[in-house]
Amino acid sequence: MRYDVVIVGAGPGGSTAALVASKLGLRVLLIDRFQFPRIKPCGGGLTPKTLALMRGLDIDPEPIIRNRCFKVALTNWAGTYLLSNHYGDEALIGVTSREEFDNYLLNEALKHGVDFVKDRVTGIEETPSGVRVKGLSNEYLGSYVIGADGANSVVSRNIGNDRAGEALALMTIAHGGQHADDICLIDMTRIKWGYAWSFPRGRGEYDVGLGSLKWGNYREELRRYVKELSMSEGVIYGHPIPIKPRGRVVSKNVFLVGDAGGFADPTTGEGIFYAMYTGAWAALTIKKSKLTNPTLVYRDLVQPLIRNLRLAYGLSTTVYGLDTLVMSRYLGLTAFSYEGTRRLISRVMSGKSWYVDALKSLVKPSLHVRLLSNKRWF
Known part of the structure; x- marks a missing residue:
C-alpha cells in the first residue's frame, strides 16, 4: 500500500503530525520501533504554550496531566527565585509521564484512522515518485516522509545531517521527598553548564534529573541529588537533547520535526x-501547499523558529556560563533577581514571545503560536 505520508517515530512530533494529517484527509502510516506504551526519558514538563497548542489542535491535555506547578523555585549561587505565570491562570509547568503522554497522543492518532506499524527503520530512499522507507521487517512507500525519530534520527542522517550539537540529560523516577507538590525545583548549582530538576508527579513520585550542555558521567551526581532530596531513586535513564537545529530540515520529499530536526530549547x-x-506544520503544509513543493514551504515556515533556537543557544551559554558560573557564584549577582527577567521567562514559556521578541522587550505575541493555538483547522 502507498501512503500520502509515512511518519517515522511515534513520539509527540510524529503522533501530532499523524493526527493532523489524518484529520485533513491524508492516508497516514506511523512507524515506531517500540510497542506503546514505552519508557521515554524526559522531565515531563508541559508549558502553557504546549497546553495552548494541544487545545488548538483539539487534543484535551487534562487526561495526562498528573500535577501542576504554579511556582518554579529556581536556585543559583546568588539565591532562590520564584517563577510564575504572569500571563494567565495556567500553571507554569504541567507535569506528565512521558510514557502516558506519548501513548495518549498515539491513541488519538489511531482513533482518526492512522495506521501503525512496529518496525525499526534502517534508511530511506527518495525516488522520482516519492520515498521508500526501509525497515527490518518490510518496506513502506509514501509520497512524503516525516522524520520524527528523535535525536538519533535515521531519517536525519539519510538526508545528510550529522549529530553535532547535543546536550546530555539523565533522569529517574524517585519516591519520597518532602517539598511542596505545587512547586517544581530547578537547581543550577548541581552541575556546570546546566541544571538539576525535581518535578512532582503526584502519587508520591518525582521526576528528578539533570542536564548539561557539556557531556560527562553524571550518574553519581544525580544519585547524590536524589539522596539530598530525601528520596529513593529508580532506574536512571540517559538521553541526548539537540541544542542546535540541523543543517538541513528538509529534502525534496522529507521533513524533519522535533528532535530529529534539532528543534529543542x-x-x-x-x-x-x-x-x-x-509536526503540525509539516502535516499542514503537505495538505495545503498545492502550487509548490510543501517541503520548501515548511522550510520557510520554520525559519523564524530556527533563528529563535539559535538565539536561545547563545542565551544558554550566557545563562549557564556568565550568569551562573561567574556572576552568581563569585559576585552574588544574577539576572534572575530582576522581576523583568522573570516576566520574560514567563512570556516565552507562555508562548507570548519568541526569545528574540523577549530580548528586544517587544510586547507582541508570536504569530505562529497564535496561529496554531487559537485557530481551529478542522
Missing part, C-alpha cells in the same frame, strides 16, 4: 512543544 531543555509544533 537549549536554555530550558524543552522539546515537547517544538516537536508538536513542527
Whole structure:
C-alpha cells in the first residue's frame, strides 16, 4: 500500500503530525520501533504554550496531566527565585509521564484512522515518485516522509545531517521527598553548564534529573541529588537533547520535526512543544501547499523558529556560563533577581514571545503560536 505520508517515530512530533494529517484527509502510516506504551526519558514538563497548542489542535491535555506547578523555585549561587505565570491562570509547568503522554497522543492518532506499524527503520530512499522507507521487517512507500525519530534520527542522517550539537540529560523516577507538590525545583548549582530538576508527579513520585550542555558521567551526581532530596531513586535513564537545529530540515520529499530536526530549547531543555509544533506544520503544509513543493514551504515556515533556537543557544551559554558560573557564584549577582527577567521567562514559556521578541522587550505575541493555538483547522 502507498501512503500520502509515512511518519517515522511515534513520539509527540510524529503522533501530532499523524493526527493532523489524518484529520485533513491524508492516508497516514506511523512507524515506531517500540510497542506503546514505552519508557521515554524526559522531565515531563508541559508549558502553557504546549497546553495552548494541544487545545488548538483539539487534543484535551487534562487526561495526562498528573500535577501542576504554579511556582518554579529556581536556585543559583546568588539565591532562590520564584517563577510564575504572569500571563494567565495556567500553571507554569504541567507535569506528565512521558510514557502516558506519548501513548495518549498515539491513541488519538489511531482513533482518526492512522495506521501503525512496529518496525525499526534502517534508511530511506527518495525516488522520482516519492520515498521508500526501509525497515527490518518490510518496506513502506509514501509520497512524503516525516522524520520524527528523535535525536538519533535515521531519517536525519539519510538526508545528510550529522549529530553535532547535543546536550546530555539523565533522569529517574524517585519516591519520597518532602517539598511542596505545587512547586517544581530547578537547581543550577548541581552541575556546570546546566541544571538539576525535581518535578512532582503526584502519587508520591518525582521526576528528578539533570542536564548539561557539556557531556560527562553524571550518574553519581544525580544519585547524590536524589539522596539530598530525601528520596529513593529508580532506574536512571540517559538521553541526548539537540541544542542546535540541523543543517538541513528538509529534502525534496522529507521533513524533519522535533528532535530529529534539532528543534529543542537549549536554555530550558524543552522539546515537547517544538516537536508538536513542527509536526503540525509539516502535516499542514503537505495538505495545503498545492502550487509548490510543501517541503520548501515548511522550510520557510520554520525559519523564524530556527533563528529563535539559535538565539536561545547563545542565551544558554550566557545563562549557564556568565550568569551562573561567574556572576552568581563569585559576585552574588544574577539576572534572575530582576522581576523583568522573570516576566520574560514567563512570556516565552507562555508562548507570548519568541526569545528574540523577549530580548528586544517587544510586547507582541508570536504569530505562529497564535496561529496554531487559537485557530481551529478542522
